[in-house]
Amino acid sequence: MYEIDENTVRMPMLALRGLVLFPNMILHFDVGREKSIAALNKAMNDDQYIYLVAQKDIRDDDPQDYEIYDVGVVAQIRQILKMPGDSLRVLVEGVYRGHTKEIVSTSPYLDAVVEKMPLNQTTKAGSVASQARMRTLKELFEEYCYLYAKVPKEIILNVLETEDPVYIVEYIAGNIMLKVEQKQKILEQSSALKRLDMLIKYLDQENKVLALEKDIYAKVKDQIDENQREYYLREQMRAISEELGEGEDVQTEVEDYQKKIAALEVDEESREKLFKEADRLYKMPSNSHEAAVIRSWLDVCLDLPFNDRTKDKIDIAKAQKYLDKEHYGLKKIKQRILELLAVRVMAPDIKGQIICLVGPPGVGKTSIARSIAATMGRKYARVSLGGVRDESDIRGHRKTYIGAMPGRIITAIQQAGTRNPLILLDEIDKMGNDFRGDPSAAMLEVLDSEQNNAFRDHYVEIPFDLSEVLFLTTANTLDTIPAPLLDRMEVIELPSYTREEKFQIAKRHLMPKQMKRHGLTGKNFKLYDDAIYDIIDNYTREAGVRNLERVVGSLCRKADKRLVAGEMTKVNIRDKNIEEYLGAKKYKPEKILDTDEVGVVTGLAWTSVGGETMPIEVAVMEGSGKIELTGSLGDVMKESAKAAISYVRSRAGDLLIDPEFYKNRDIHIHVPEGAVPKDGPSAGVTMCTAIVSALSNTPVRREVAMTGEITLRGRVLPIGGLREKTMAAYAAGVKTVIIPQDNVPDLEQVDDVVKEAVKFIPAAKIDTVLSNALIRNPALVPAGDDGCKTNVKLGEKKEIKNRFITQ
Incomplete structure (x- = not known):
């Protein structure tokens, strides 16, 4: 403890879970949290004083400063015992109230500046107001002791003998069952009379609850006694029934069970167990609880199809x-x-x-x-x-x-x-x-x-x-x-459905099903093919066809309304008038760029609802070599970007890029739709192409899309979801798709319509990707070069740097 002034000290602080300590109160509790143990060690090394404050949520293992009450008690540590499991049992005695002025640090333990908080005793202890409240409180406490018989006699005697209002409030509140919030409110209250009023209110509520619990217990006990009485009476009735020959119903029931058991195709051990339980049922009272359990068990076992099987009819x-x-x-x-x-x-x-x-x-x-x-x-x-x-x-x-x-x-x-x-x-x-x-x-x-x-x-x-x-x-x-x-x-x-598959499913299955469900026929309703394609492209975006079926059902309902209202005799829905029924289009179709641009490359991504195009943009600015990655990218895509930059640095001379770009250029890589999380190992070649394009000021062919991962040596690694990605490229108007060499066998799964419209270029190295995606500027390519690869020696860095700056 470090004394700042006569009313303020700095000392270790410990957050109590579910406990509130009062001054002059002795309390023992277990400590297991690392911060709490560290605070105890600090207090024992100093002067054995520690500041104890209750935390607001007992479930919180590491409470912050705003999750701990502001008023607590400075206590002296009397004893510490080491318990099994690295926990400590602590015995403390409260000294005085304190108010937390500031929590200086939270690690390795809570360290707080505490200000003394004395009571405001404006009314004397022997005043009429104080005596009246003391009598009321003692009467309520006596009632509490009667309802709750577990209160020790020492506590009762101490309460009855004391006349100190401050002591009696803190003593009773610390030794009865009150909520932590209630005890904390009493601790925080500085007026002795208001403390008495609060405790009287809480104690009266607790007495009412205990009285109600006692009544409930008495009723339950009476009910149990009644059940036992009924049991003996039923046993007497059973004996009388057997004497009169009225127990034949139970015997008949057991005989039926035994016949069914004998007919089952089960092993002998199971058959013996079933017979044994049937015999027990016969010997038990028919209305007993255990008889009902056995009867239910036998019914379940005998209902199982041990003997029944179907014969496969396969054509x-x-x-x-x-x-x-x-x-x-x-x-x-x-x-x-x-x-x-x-x-x-x-x-x-x-x-x-x-x-x-x-x-x-x-x-x-x-x-x-x-x-x-x-x-x-x-x-x-x-x-x-x-x-x-x-x-x-x-x-x-x-x-x-x-x-x-x-x-x-x-x-x-x-x-x-x-x-x-x-x-x-x-x-x-x-x-x-x-x-x-x-x-x-x-x-x-x-x-x-x-x-x-x-x-x-x-x-x-x-x-x-x-x-x-x-x-x-x-x-x-x-x-x-x-x-x-x-x-x-x-x-x-089961892969996601393509656009054509969704169309066929809607036309062959969903439309007839929904029309029948909504009472429509071909005479009064027709959904044209172009409208179905419009729904697939602009009103649903999913892997399956559930939303597509819902939209078709919505159109059927709207058609029913118009037909019943007499507005139309036949509803024809085409792409031209579909917005009258479904409103504005929810999704815009993905399209490629209008022009070839520098630093913008069309990538392909797989999602849970199919494939989609994913443009990647790269901007290069004067700077100091910083790299900025935006667009809600996951760890895998961030690593792909770093690998692409490392590859470009290692091949800067060959790619007609300033070899020192990492020192004097800032690179910003952005994937649009920043609110949508994106991750996956298939954007490496796309990022590398965009970086090379931006650093060399070379446009990228807008009709080319690509997918694949890159290594530091420029190899193109295979990816998944090729079928969905190529369908997205086809829908966006892409003419050429660059794929990894190892994914060529996967082209068998690609739809025929996509194969006819899209040219596929396998790439084993990134050079193939760059040569087919970039439009080389002739001013940057030395005479005799093919535009794809230029061998530049280290001594020619200055010439390349000048070209880069003046291009």
């Missing part, structure tokens, strides 16, 4: 027609489904085929699962796993719990009614885990063909064979699926 030709009818496009997916069906024909007993359909929302993952069930002739059941955090949701609850039920897997089997259905585990990537267990770990047994032939649900307890079940799972991403669970599944990716 590859019919399956092909059905899939083509229900789903447009998705060639790879349909091919994989037909292969699955063919394997089932050739090897009906095959097990372990678990398929995970991965793709963005709205691309038809769930509908594909229904189609597979229909083509195989199997029963279909869907289990939604989104938001599941409790392991019991998968394995079920123990039947001893009140409200226990089987898990979702057994429930789906029960709903399907066969032991070999197709079960869709929807949104498997959205399972979580918490203190109740990890449901993804429980799924390991469900999806493992070597283990699920004897799956034990916690509620059912007897094994059930899941090996004949065909499991399909869906997910939006693979990142959140645990690796052991992902290893048990074969992943099939």
